[in-house]
Amino acid sequence: MRDAFHEELDAISDSLVEMARFVGSAMGRATTAMLDADLKLAESVIEADAKVDDMQRDLEESAIALLARQQPVATDLRIVVTSLRMSADLERCGDLAQHVAKVARLRFPQSAVPRDLQATILSMGQLAQRLMAKAAEVLITKDVELAMQLERDDDEMDELHRTLFRHLLDERWRHGVETAVDVTLLGRYYERFADHAVSIARRVVYLVTGEYADEFQPESGPETPAASGETAAGSAG
Amino acid sequence: MRDAFHEELDAISDSLVEMARFVGSAMGRATTAMLDADLKLAESVIEADAKVDDMQRDLEESAIALLARQQPVATDLRIVVTSLRMSADLERCGDLAQHVAKVARLRFPQSAVPRDLQATILSMGQLAQRLMAKAAEVLITKDVELAMQLERDDDEMDELHRTLFRHLLDERWRHGVETAVDVTLLGRYYERFADHAVSIARRVVYLVTGEYADEFQPESGPETPAASGETAAGSAG
Numbered sequence: 001m002r003d004a005f006h007e008e009l010d011a012i013s014d015s016l017v018e019m020a021r022f023v024g025s026a027m028g029r030a031t032t033a034m035l036d037a038d039l040k041l042a043e044s045v046i047e048a049d050a051k052v053d054d055m056q057r058d059l060e061e062s063a064i065a066l067l068a069r070q071q072p073v074a075t076d077l078r079i080v081v082t083s084l085r086m087s088a089d090l091e092r093c094g095d096l097a098q099h100v101a102k103v104a105r106l107r108f109p110q111s112a113v114p115r116d117l118q119a120t121i122l123s124m125g126q127l128a129q130r131l132m133a134k135a136a137e138v139l140i141t142k143d144v145e146l147a148m149q150l151e152r153d154d155d156e157m158d159e160l161h162r163t164l165f166r167h168l169l170d171e172r173w174r175h176g177v178e179t180a181v182d183v184t185l186l187g188r189y190y191e192r193f194a195d196h197a198v199s200i201a202r203r204v205v206y207l208v209t210g211e212y213a214d215e216f217q218p219e220s221g222p223e224t225p226a227a228s229g230e231t232a233a234g235s236a237g
Numbered sequence: 238m239r240d241a242f243h244e245e246l247d248a249i250s251d252s253l254v255e256m257a258r259f260v261g262s263a264m265g266r267a268t269t270a271m272l273d274a275d276l277k278l279a280e281s282v283i284e285a286d287a288k289v290d291d292m293q294r295d296l297e298e299s300a301i302a303l304l305a306r307q308q309p310v311a312t313d314l315r316i317v318v319t320s321l322r323m324s325a326d327l328e329r330c331g332d333l334a335q336h337v338a339k340v341a342r343l344r345f346p347q348s349a350v351p352r353d354l355q356a357t358i359l360s361m362g363q364l365a366q367r368l369m370a371k372a373a374e375v376l377i378t379k380d381v382e383l384a385m386q387l388e389r390d391d392d393e394m395d396e397l398h399r400t401l402f403r404h405l406l407d408e409r410w411r412h413g414v415e416t417a418v419d420v421t422l423l424g425r426y427y428e429r430f431a432d433h434a435v436s437i438a439r440r441v442v443y444l445v446t447g448e449y450a451d452e453f454q455p456e457s458g459p460e461t462p463a464a465s466g467e468t469a470a471g472s473a474g
Contacts (some may be wrong), residue, residue: 036368060318064314064315067304067314068311068314073305074305078301081300081318081321101469169418177405177417180414180416181402181421184417184422185421188422
């Protein structure tokens with residue numbers, strides 16, 4: 001009986017890992033599509049998001065069926081409930097990758113990102129993908145040390161976000177308001193994507209240690225990308 | 238036994254309604270704080286978000302305890318699991334109200350919103366609050382008709398968002414890039430808040446009818462606030 005339960009639980013965990021890999025890849029391809037102004041790639045990312053939504057619904061159904069059939073308690077129950085929360089995080093990450101791809105499609109045949117910001121956006125995209133790859137690894141290994149690394153990676157994302165805003169608010173900004181709007185939203189999409197990856201790692205820490213990650217480590221980074229008081233972009237809660 | 242279960246379920250439902258009222262009020266006060274450049278009010282909203290986080294954790298603990306003790310199946314189980322998802326929506330709405338309040342604090346003693354946009358932002362704030370009040374009513378009444386109303390209200394939010402972007406991208410825009418960044422993010426915060434309210438109503442529809450709201454009604458509004466291809470702000474997933 002318990003073995004059947006743990007097999008089903010493994011299947012749910014595998015689905016989470018698959019979703020994490022899928023959305024990590026989607027964000028990577030969305031970033032490439034945007035920087036290269038590659039319309040076909042952008043459209044493939046936009047279409048692929050339906051798959052993430054399906055994966056999430058399937059995972060939710062499996063989790064509910066598992067709860068109904070096996071009636072887990074204590075830690076096992078908590079793992080199933082936490083899996084549901086994580087699948088919601090990952091579904092949202094799929095949306096964010098799709099948003100980036102939509103910016104790429106909207107500005108085609110131009111790139112939405114001016115040349116002097118391409119390196120920063122590329123770094124944000126790569127870091128977002130790396131964070132999600134680590135979140136997937138944390139899901140597999142339950143490695144608390146690795147989970148804590150994501151907090152530090154997220155500080156790096158905050159720093160990139162600040163760099164982006166410094167460019168935006170530099171009085172020499174010559175790319176106009178439309179590009180400023182695009183870049184503001186892109187920055188927000190990458191930041192939120194990273195937040196969800198961190199949130200997944202934190203949930204694993206809670207399951208393993210029984211403590212909230214933020215209770216034995218100070219909050220990561222400043223609350224806004226501009227501790228200097230420059231911008232209005234709130235960080236995750 | 239079942240009566241005890243339904244009493245506990247009622248308590249969870251009451252908590253959801255309380256959270257919805259709390260975050261609706263927070264968003265209303267955050268909007269006032271921003272338009273009036275009222276620092277004290279902004280700070281009270283920022284501080285009050287911790288209460289929403291606590292409510293969410295308490296609700297999660299109650300739901301897990303209820304699952305462990307009463308082992309519900311079928312619809313009862315689905316209601317508990319859905320409550321967990323809704324509480325996550327509401328917790329996020331608290332964050333978004335806090336983000337608006339932080340913009341108010343950041344720009345004090347100025348208002349972050351230029352005069353010619355104050356009416357639009359006020360409308361967005363009021364509509365966000367109204368959507369959340371309706372979501373709370375849907376939670377209480379399980380009224381599917383009322384739930385469908387939220388889809389139409391959300392179309393109105395999309396329209397306000399488009400108005401905002403028309404101002405931003407008008408070549409006569411004279412408020413500079415910093416204000417454009419603020420307004421872009423504010424628009425996004427209100428839009429996401431509305432999305433979460435709609436999502437709560439949709440979940441109630443699913444519980445009552447067994448059908449996803451989007452399966453018997455076309456998707457609400459355009460996917461981006463500018464169907465005209467003006468902006469890069471993706472809508473909710």
